[in-house]
Structures are given as C-alpha cells and as structure tokens.
Amino acid sequence: MEPAGNIILRCEHLSRSFTTPSGTDYRVLGDVSFDVRENEFLVLFGPGQCGKTTLLNLLAGLDQPTGGFVEMQGEPVHAPSPSRGVVYQTTSLFPWLTVMGNVEFGPASRGIPKAERRKQAQYFIDLVGLKGFEKSYPNQLSGGMQQRAGIARAYCSDPSVLLMDEPFGHLDAQTRYMMEQELERIWRAEKRTVLFVTNNIEEALYLADRIILLTNCPSVICKEYMVNLPRPRNYVDPAFLQLRKEITREMDPTQ
Amino acid sequence: MKRKKYLWLSIVSVLCVLVLWELVTDVLRLMPSYMLPSPLEVCKAFAYKVSGGVNPDGASLWTHIATSLKIALGGYLAGVVIGVPLGIAMAWYKKVDLFVKPLFDLLRPIPPLAWIPLMILWFGIGYGAKVVIIFISSMIACVVNSYAGIKQTRQVHIWVAKTFAATNLQILFRVALPTARPMILTGLKTSLGSAWMALVAAELLASTSGLGYMIQMARQMGRADIIVVGMIVIGLIGAALSSLLDLLTSRIGGKKTKRRG
Ligand SMILES: Nc1ncnc2c1ncn2[C@@H]1O[C@H](COP(=O)(O)OP(=O)(O)OP(=O)(O)O)[C@@H](O)[C@H]1O
Ligand SMILES: [Mg+2]
Numbered sequence: 059m060e061p062a063g064n065i066i067l068r069c070e071h072l073s074r075s076f077t078t079p080s081g082t083d084y085r086v087l088g089d090v091s092f093d094v095r096e097n098e099f100l101v102l103f104g105p106g107q108c109g110k111t112t113l114l115n116l117l118a119g120l121d122q123p124t125g126g127f128v129e130m131q132g133e134p135v136h137a138p139s140p141s142r143g144v145v146y147q148t149t150s151l152f153p154w155l156t157v158m159g160n161v162e163f164g165p166a167s168r169g170i171p172k173a174e175r176r177k178q179a180q181y182f183i184d185l186v187g188l189k190g191f192e193k194s195y196p197n198q199l200s201g202g203m204q205q206r207a208g209i210a211r212a213y214c215s216d217p218s219v220l221l222m223d224e225p226f227g228h229l230d231a232q233t234r235y236m237m238e239q240e241l242e243r244i245w246r247a248e249k250r251t252v253l254f255v256t257n258n259i260e261e262a263l264y265l266a267d268r269i270i271l272l273t274n275c276p277s278v279i280c281k282e283y284m285v286n287l288p289r290p291r292n293y294v295d296p297a298f299l300q301l302r303k304e305i306t307r308e309m310d311p312t313q
Numbered sequence: 314m315k316r317k318k319y320l321w322l323s324i325v326s327v328l329c330v331l332v333l334w335e336l337v338t339d340v341l342r343l344m345p346s347y348m349l350p351s352p353l354e355v356c357k358a359f360a361y362k363v364s365g366g367v368n369p370d371g372a373s374l375w376t377h378i379a380t381s382l383k384i385a386l387g388g389y390l391a392g393v394v395i396g397v398p399l400g401i402a403m404a405w406y407k408k409v410d411l412f413v414k415p416l417f418d419l420l421r422p423i424p425p426l427a428w429i430p431l432m433i434l435w436f437g438i439g440y441g442a443k444v445v446i447i448f449i450s451s452m453i454a455c456v457v458n459s460y461a462g463i464k465q466t467r468q469v470h471i472w473v474a475k476t477f478a479a480t481n482l483q484i485l486f487r488v489a490l491p492t493a494r495p496m497i498l499t500g501l502k503t504s505l506g507s508a509w510m511a512l513v514a515a516e517l518l519a520s521t522s523g524l525g526y527m528i529q530m531a532r533q534m535g536r537a538d539i540i541v542v543g544m545i546v547i548g549l550i551g552a553a554l555s556s557l558l559d560l561l562t563s564r565i566g567g568k569k570t571k572r573r574g
Binding site: 115118119137138140142144146150152154155163164167211 | 469470472473474475476477478479483487488491492494
C-alpha cells in the first residue's frame, strides 16, 4: 500500500555520527530514507536512545547530517525554518514569558504587528484548550498544560510540518492518554503534516496514519505499517490489538 | 508574616550589644575610653560631626560622606556600564571571549587594593586613583556574573528561537538576556557591596577626605569615638545602598518575579 498525497518532506540515506570523547566515531543514525506525505500523521517508533531526537533535529535543520540529505518541497534543508514547527521532549517554554508571550514568540520574531499576532496566538491557545491561562507563567501550569502551550506555540508560526519529539513522554499515564485524544482533535481541526516520535506502541497506534519502525543503534528503518483504522481509535478494538501484537513481535521476536 | 512576628528578636539582639557595650565601658570600666568609647561618647561625637564639626580631620561628616559616595558611585556606575555589556559580549561571541579572556584571567586575581600603588603613581591621591580602583573591582564582578548568566541559556530555548527564524541578535535579546537577568542583577548587587568596601580601604591608604580618611585621621589623633562613628556610618551607608539597589531592581522587573514566585 502506498500512502496518498504529495511528498512534502524527504530524507535520503540520512546518517549521523558523533565523535565520542575518546575520539572514536559513534554512529547513531545508520542509513535512513523515507518520505513524508502532505497532511499525514507519521509516527517514528523506536526504542529509547535509538537516535529519535537526533533524527528529528536533522529534519528540523537544527543539526547537519554526516551523510545524506533532507529535502522539503524540493528544497534542501540546511537551517531551521518556521515552516517546520517543533514540539520538544522536555519543557521548552520560556519561563519568563506568559503562555501568550510564548505562543506569540514566533510571529513576534518575524515582526508581525502586535494586534495581529495576538489574534493568531489567541486562536491557537483556544484550540489547545488553554483559554483563561493566557497570563499564566509556565511554572504555574501542569505538565500536560505546558505541552498544550508548546503545541500552540509550534502551530502559531503556521508551519506546514510539525515535528513532535515524544511530547507526552514525561506525563503520567492518565494525562498522556488524555493528551493523545486532544492532539488528535487539534490535528483534525487544523490539519498539518505531523512527524511524531514515540517509544510507546499504543500512542503510536492511536495517532498514526503510518508507523515507521526504527531499530537500535545505528538506527535504520526496519519496517513500515499503514494504520487504516477509523478515528478516533479504540485501544481494545480487536484490529488495534492485532496490529499491536504484530509490531511488538517485530520489535522483540521472543514475545 | 513570620518576619514581623519575630521582629522583637532582632531588636533584642541590637539591645544586647548596646547593653554589653555600656557594661564594658561606663559601668565596669573594663576598657579605657581611648580604646573603646562608651555609647554616650559615641553619640556625642556623632552629634558633633553631623552638626558640621570639622575636628580632628578637617571636614564635617557630610563632606566625608559626599566624597566617599561620589567616588564609589562614579567608579561603580562606570564598572556596570562597561562590565555588563562586556560580560554579555564575551559569553555570546566566541571571538570576543577568546580576545578578552586571557587578559581578564590575568587581571582578575589581582585584589583591587593591589592596584593602589600604581594608581597613585598615575593619578596622585585624589579622586582619579580611587575611582579607577572601584571601577576595576565592580567591573570584574559585573563581567563574571553577566558571563555566567548568559552561559546558563538552555540549548532547547535557543533551538526554539531558531526554528522561529530568530536572528542571532534576537536570540541574544529575547532568550539569553532574560535567562541571564537574575544573575546580572546579582552581579550589580555584589559589585556595589565590594565597591563600597574597596573604597573605604583605599581611603585608609590614600586620600585627603572621605570616610576612610576620617577614621584613619581619628586613629592618628587618638579619637576612638570618631573611629566608631565612622565605622557605624560606613556600615549604615553600605546597607542603605544595597537596599536601595534592591528597591530599584524590583521596580524594573518586579511584576514578573513576583508572579513567577
Ligand atoms: N550532540 C551529541 N554528541 C554526542 N552524542 C550524542 C549527541 N546527541 C546525541 N548523542 C548520542 O546519540 C544517542 C541517541 O540520542 P538521541 O537523543 O537522539 O536518542 P533518543 O532516541 O531521542 O533517546 P530518548 O528516547 O532518550 O529520547 C545517545 O546515545 C546519545 O548519547
Ligand atoms: Mg529523544
């Protein structure tokens, strides 16, 4: 099955090595190639420490690959751009700014007039369910609310691709479950191409149109799954469980 | 709340010292008055100097305070105006760092007072020498704190700004400076304290006026009461300067710190 839609983001033979303190080369990403289609929800699924953040930073343009290249809409990616918004793994809100200040940071950097950027920011604050918390500071928000603000901030510079690096990794199970539902709601209201990184199989299956499996270091793509289940998904649906079993076996054949 | 409730403790502590002092001097006469004058004698000397008495050092208390403040604040302000931007530039621009750091690392361990002999050669014992010394000591504290503050900027915050296409200068002003703000304010405060201390020490060695000069002259004249007056005034002004700065800095960004706290 080929995924539908135009290719928006492409990486070819991407690899990344770091030099260890002892001077040897440490290869984190092997040879990774894949396409991302317009408006699809693509999940990169891999074990901890396998280089997911490294890969996402390359796609964002925050880091340069050792080999291979990244292309967005036919243009090579060399530097970060507002067209690729990022939601980070750790809390990345600016603690000295309010929720409003954080969300309007992107438009403000581009010199958009206050009234206009406030309107944009307010729209996304409302969309992620933070109405009434515009004037709160990040340390007054719960972990889940902080990630909502992070999502609103990424949306607010109107990116065509959203890169999300385990945004719910640090949340407790209950909040995480709720945030997955919220993210799906937000994404359906404001469709963007999403590249979502996780090491949680249920999260992957709940959100993804397509899942790419990464192996451990050096990371290479070992398999791809289309998830054609109707949304919103049900964690105990037999088809969901079946797919879950399949992927778990793939990751760990002893199971 | 708590502070108000236990205010009496602080009052008692000050009273204890006064009572002990009175006991040692007037009551038990353990210390002769030329070594430690009684509280009453000190009060009298204070009244005399405050009301414009010029003995034994040739000027009233107000003249000495004015001299000392002028030098301390002059040198301090120059130190801040140069030190803070320099520290920020060193932390943000690698080349500035590489250029300035070796010089700075060489000069930094030299105690401010060790500059005095050279400065006296250059500027005599007037204002110049002391202003330069205060300038050096407060500038160093400002550079060190601003530098450390900017270096605390988190990588992920820089990434966020970069993905929003912020320029390097925008990142400095909108991400690094807000991160560094608390440390820069700490630098302003510690350097004010050390400026005041360095000044009085400098005046002990080289001057013709100022609080340090006043207590030095009093020693030569055997006037322990004036020495104590001078020390108390030095302490009070130091404390007043520091609370004044607290007030100023909480005015600048008070709303934010309060709401965040
Ligand atoms: N700048 C760097 N220099 C050296 N090594 C690095 C660097 N960045 C990452 N690594 C190494 O690369 C490996 C993968 O890191 P990365 O953060 O990409 O993994 P991850 O899959 O995101 O992990 P996690 O699940 O903990 O988020 C780690 O072993 C890490 O030590
Ligand atoms: Mg990671």
